[in-house]
Amino acid sequence: MDGACLELAGKIPADSSPVAGADEPALIRRAQGGDRTAFDVLVRRYDREVLRLALKVVGSPEEATDLYQEAFLKVYRSLSRFRFESAFSTWLYRVVMNVCLDHLRRQKSRNEVQPPESEAGEPEFFHTVADDRPGLNPEQALRAKEIQHRIGRALEGLSPRERLVFELKHYQGMRLRAIGDLCGTSEETAKNCLFRATQKLRFALADLV
Amino acid sequence: MNCNDFNENLPLLMYDELPVEERAACEAHVAACSHCHSLLEESSRLQTLLKGRTSPEPAPDLLVRCRQALDEALDREEMGWGAALREWLPRLGIIRPAGAVAALSLVVLGFGLGWTLRPRAGNLVPGVEKDLSPVSTMGLGDARISGISQVSPDPKTGGVRITLNAERRMTLEGSLDDDNVRKVLVYALKSYDNPGIRVDTLEALRASGNNPSVQPELLYTLRNDPNLGVRLEALKAVRRMNWNPEVRQALLDVVHQPKANQGLRGAVVDELVKHAVKDKDEVALSALEQLAANDPNDYVRLKSLRALVALGADNN
Numbered sequence: 001m002d003g004a005c006l007e008l009a010g011k012i013p014a015d016s017s018p019v020a021g022a023d024e025p026a027l028i029r030r031a032q033g034g035d036r037t038a039f040d041v042l043v044r045r046y047d048r049e050v051l052r053l054a055l056k057v058v059g060s061p062e063e064a065t066d067l068y069q070e071a072f073l074k075v076y077r078s079l080s081r082f083r084f085e086s087a088f089s090t091w092l093y094r095v096v097m098n099v100c101l102d103h104l105r106r107q108k109s110r111n112e113v114q115p116p117e118s119e120a121g122e123p124e125f126f127h128t129v130a131d132d133r134p135g136l137n138p139e140q141a142l143r144a145k146e147i148q149h150r151i152g153r154a155l156e157g158l159s160p161r162e163r164l165v166f167e168l169k170h171y172q173g174m175r176l177r178a179i180g181d182l183c184g185t186s187e188e189t190a191k192n193c194l195f196r197a198t199q200k201l202r203f204a205l206a207d208l209v
Numbered sequence: 210m211n212c213n214d215f216n217e218n219l220p221l222l223m224y225d226e227l228p229v230e231e232r233a234a235c236e237a238h239v240a241a242c243s244h245c246h247s248l249l250e251e252s253s254r255l256q257t258l259l260k261g262r263t264s265p266e267p268a269p270d271l272l273v274r275c276r277q278a279l280d281e282a283l284d285r286e287e288m289g290w291g292a293a294l295r296e297w298l299p300r301l302g303i304i305r306p307a308g309a310v311a312a313l314s315l316v317v318l319g320f321g322l323g324w325t326l327r328p329r330a331g332n333l334v335p336g337v338e339k340d341l342s343p344v345s346t347m348g349l350g351d352a353r354i355s356g357i358s359q360v361s362p363d364p365k366t367g368g369v370r371i372t373l374n375a376e377r378r379m380t381l382e383g384s385l386d387d388d389n390v391r392k393v394l395v396y397a398l399k400s401y402d403n404p405g406i407r408v409d410t411l412e413a414l415r416a417s418g419n420n421p422s423v424q425p426e427l428l429y430t431l432r433n434d435p436n437l438g439v440r441l442e443a444l445k446a447v448r449r450m451n452w453n454p455e456v457r458q459a460l461l462d463v464v465h466q467p468k469a470n471q472g473l474r475g476a477v478v479d480e481l482v483k484h485a486v487k488d489k490d491e492v493a494l495s496a497l498e499q500l501a502a503n504d505p506n507d508y509v510r511l512k513s514l515r516a517l518v519a520l521g522a523d524n525n
Contacts, residue, residue, distance in 0.1 A: 036283065036374065043279065051267045051275055061271050068275045069282055076283060138503060151262045169224055170259060176226055191221065198220040202255055209254040 024088055032080050039079070043072055046089065050096050056167055057100045058107075059152070071099045090181065097164060097182045104160035147208065154204035158197050161185075165193040166201075210238045215245045223252050268433065270399050284374065385417050395426045404436040411442040418450040428459040437470050444476055452488050461496055464509070471508045478509060482516040494520075 024045075030038035047068065054067040074095050082091055155163060164183060168174045169190075174182075180190040202209075210218075215238050221227045222235050239246050354375050361370045383390040397410045411430065417423045427450075431443040440463075450456050463469055464477045478500065485493040500513035 034372075036287070039283075040280075043276075047276065048267070048272060051272055055267055061268070064267070065271065065275050065278065069279050072279050073282055073286065076286065138505060147258070148262060151259060170256075176224075191226075194220050194224070195217065198223075198252070198255075201259065202252070205255060205258065209251055209258055 025084065028079070028082065028084075028088055032082070039076060042088075046092055047072070053096065053172070054100065056171060057164065058103060063103070067099055067103055071096045074099065093182050094184065098184070101160050101164060101183070104163055108160055150205060150208060154201050157204055158200055162193045162197040162200070165190050166197040169194055210234045212242060212245055215239070215242070216248070219248065219252055222249075223256060273399065385413065388422075391417060391420065391423060395423060398426055398430055404439050407434065407436070407439045408442045411439065411446055415446040415449060418446045424450060424455070428455060431459055432462050437473060440473055441476065444473070444480070448480060452484050452490070457484070457490065457492060461492075464496065464500065467505060471506050474506070474509045475512050478512050478516065482520070486520065
């Protein structure tokens with residue numbers, strides 16, 4: 001499972017400063033002792049990937065910024081409790097997953113009260129991912145936008161846990177065992193979540209495939 | 210394996226999570242069952258469709274903004290009592306303190322820190338034989354202390370070592386030929402939240418638009434800045450640049466953003482017209498023709514059309 005987490009972390013370019021060159025356990029110990037510079041280096045090792053994941057989960061840059069901050073503040077506050085029993089990346093992503101899950105749950109309960117559409121009639125997600133590539137002609141762009149809209153709606157129809165498991169499996173390519181670990185659940189539960197998520201998506205997008 | 214088993218294993222098969230023998234059983238079943246074969250094909254199409262979902266990539270300035278916001282939040286965190294409690298209570302063996310114990314610790318800690326930090330003579334760093342200087346002469350001057358990460362009293366010497374973050378207002382003066390001055394301005398342009406400062410920065414950088422380290426940032430601002438005024442200011446800087454494919458591409462990118470402000474797109478059309486005439490740029494001309502034929506915005510389409518008509522009249 002650590003392998004999968006390290007795979008995520010591995011995409012981040014290494015910082016070249018001397019502190020950044022320090023090995024991770026040393027950095028963590030320094031950060032646990034109150035060394036902000038060491039903590040900053042740890043943040044910079046993982047934050048690009050954390051932001052990318054948050055953006056995928058919530059769509060809007062503003063909300064992703066909130067998740068980013070909430071996750072790293074939680075890491076900062078609880079770093080003293082990290083006992084080196086798992087890889088730091090695993091522990092960090094578990095915190096991030098919990099923050100994302102909480103956010104999706106809050107979002108879900110909000111959406112039950114109010115419709116997910118914005119005033120313009122489109123979910124907020126699509127304002128942030130408008131397909132304005134110059135190469136697309138207007139018809140193609142419109143069609144692409146419609147498909148994006150449908151996929152977004154279908155993903156919104158998943159439960160928070162299904163959504164997260166699907167996101168990590170389909171878009172991040174993680175193994176189910178690692179996903180189970182990150183989400184604090186078993187591989188079997190992750191498998192069931194993936195099954196339910198794909199069934200729901202198949203049903204919701206049947207006319208497009 | 211029957212159809213039910215296959216259906217249950219389908220997601221695992223698609224995501225390569227099946228053990229070899231179960232995978233082989235699935236494949237054997239699919240080869241013999243047309244229903245499950247079409248199910249597999251449908252799932253494969255669904256996967257392709259979902260893979261095509263546009264994923265918003267974090268813009269570089271978003272990461273910068275996140276880091277700045279986190280930094281400020283951590284500063285506040287370090288200045289707060291919560292941090293002091295978190296730091297000291299575990300050392301005292303108190304992991305989940307009751308409210309009363311926490312309150313008592315807070316009071317004790319407050320007295321302790323107040324006592325430790327009281328003004329008095331002594332050595333700043335153990336072993337350094339000099340009088341304790343007031344903070345203002347320690348090089349802090351009028352700096353703002355944004356966070357204290359460590360306070361280590363030394364009972365033997367009575368001294369104390371303080372690790373802190375301090376911010377000081379600085380005024381830099383220099384020519385735009387100075388690489389450091391340009392770096393600060395580029396940083397302000399990309400990272401600073403206040404659009405007024407970004408506009409002022411653009412004004413300062415306008416004359417350096419052909420500098421290879423500045424030009425990409427100005428073009429980035431023209432393409433992506435969230436503030437219209439800043440983008441218009443960036444266009445002013447772009448107007449002074451030497452015409453080259455990167456500049457042209459930036460203008461084309463902006464004019465093809467259907468959600469961009471029509472006034473900005475119209476101003477970019479003017480710029481393309483200028484270079485279509487002055488530099489006989491065929492790409493700019495062809496872009497204008499496309500805009501005149503297809504652009505969904507009436508203003509941009511008619512403006513492009515009028516420009517082409519005028520160009521045709523001039524050529525005749």
